[in-house]
Amino acid sequence: MNKREVQFYSDRLNITPKYLNSICKLNTRITASEWIQRYTKERILLYLQNKNLNISEIADEMNFSSRSFFTRYVKKILGVTPREYRERL
Structure with a gap:
């Protein structure tokens, strides 16, 4: 999973992003956007633990447009940069 937009998944299911978010919220109390962000965070954490990468x-691998955008995204979701996260391991 390297797509982080609800639109991508709703297109695959032939439904609107709003409807996908609402059925996820209704069934799990979490929107599709939140599910995507959770899964993305888990994958990033696994990748960062692999010091060979x-x-x-x-x-x-995560389909970010640049390293700097990836770094900003990680800082936003983890509160630290990828390098800082690795130093704490």
Whole structure:
């Protein structure tokens, strides 16, 4: 999973993003957007634990447009940069 937009998944299911979010919320109390963000966070954490991969490789694997965008995204969801997270391991 390297797509982080509800639109991508709703298109695959032939439903609207709003409807996908609402049925997820109704059944799980969590929107599709939140599910995507949770899964993305878990994958990032797993990749960061693998010290054989550098930050640019992880950004590429996760389909981020650049390393700097990946770093900003990680800082937003983890509160630290990818490098800082690795230093704490």
